[in-house]
Amino acid sequence: MKNFILIATILFSFKASAQVSKVTLQASGLTCSMCSNSINKALKTLPEVDRVMANIKTSSFEIYFKPGAQVSFDDLKNKVEDAGFFVAKLTAEVNFSNISIENDEHIKVNGLTLHFMNVKDQQLTGTKTIRVIDKGYVSAKEFKKNELLTKMDCYKTGLAGTCCTKGGMAAGSRIYHVTI
Numbered sequence: 001m002k003n004f005i006l007i008a009t010i011l012f013s014f015k016a017s018a019q020v021s022k023v024t025l026q027a028s029g030l031t032c033s034m035c036s037n038s039i040n041k042a043l044k045t046l047p048e049v050d051r052v053m054a055n056i057k058t059s060s061f062e063i064y065f066k067p068g069a070q071v072s073f074d075d076l077k078n079k080v081e082d083a084g085f086f087v088a089k090l091t092a093e094v095n096f097s098n099i100s101i102e103n104d105e106h107i108k109v110n111g112l113t114l115h116f117m118n119v120k121d122q123q124l125t126g127t128k129t130i131r132v133i134d135k136g137y138v139s140a141k142e143f144k145k146n147e148l149l150t151k152m153d154c155y156k157t158g159l160a161g162t163c164c165t166k167g168g169m170a171a172g173s174r175i176y177h178v179t180i
Helices: 002-013 033-044 073-082 140-149
Strands: 017-028 049-055 060-065 086-101 105-109 112-116 122-132 176-179
Touching: 017 073, 033 049, 033 060, 033 073, 073 086, 086 105
Parallel strands: 112 176
Antiparallel strands: 017 060, 017 086, 049 060, 086 122, 105 112, 122 176
């Protein structure tokens, strides 16, 4: 019996997980270095942010997080919008550990619900770059094109609806639609 408990403990300690280590955010609407500075300062006010590195030439920001921090892509987007600008693109470097993904399906990892679209079914291990393709993270034209990649209504709202609650997800909870 002791051996069974020891084996069960070891097996459950290798659970699937993922951690966001860095986000690269490209902003639109910037016209000068003061605009970049405004976004930089706004992003640094988030408690989970460790440091921000701005690239004025590409209007992009590399955002690094404190170890173990819970990351909300919406919080980052809201800070950019509060500074008076828009997110044109958001990619995240995520360290996956034994995560199985399927096209047009949801997974929950470290407090984030991710809906993978336009991907091959696969096992993710190691650092992978994912791109958020929700409304407000891509152009209106790309958003409309991406609607054809899913059968689920949650892409239109970014929130769990009747299509998403079968896996125990609460109706109205946030879902980030992503691709690799």
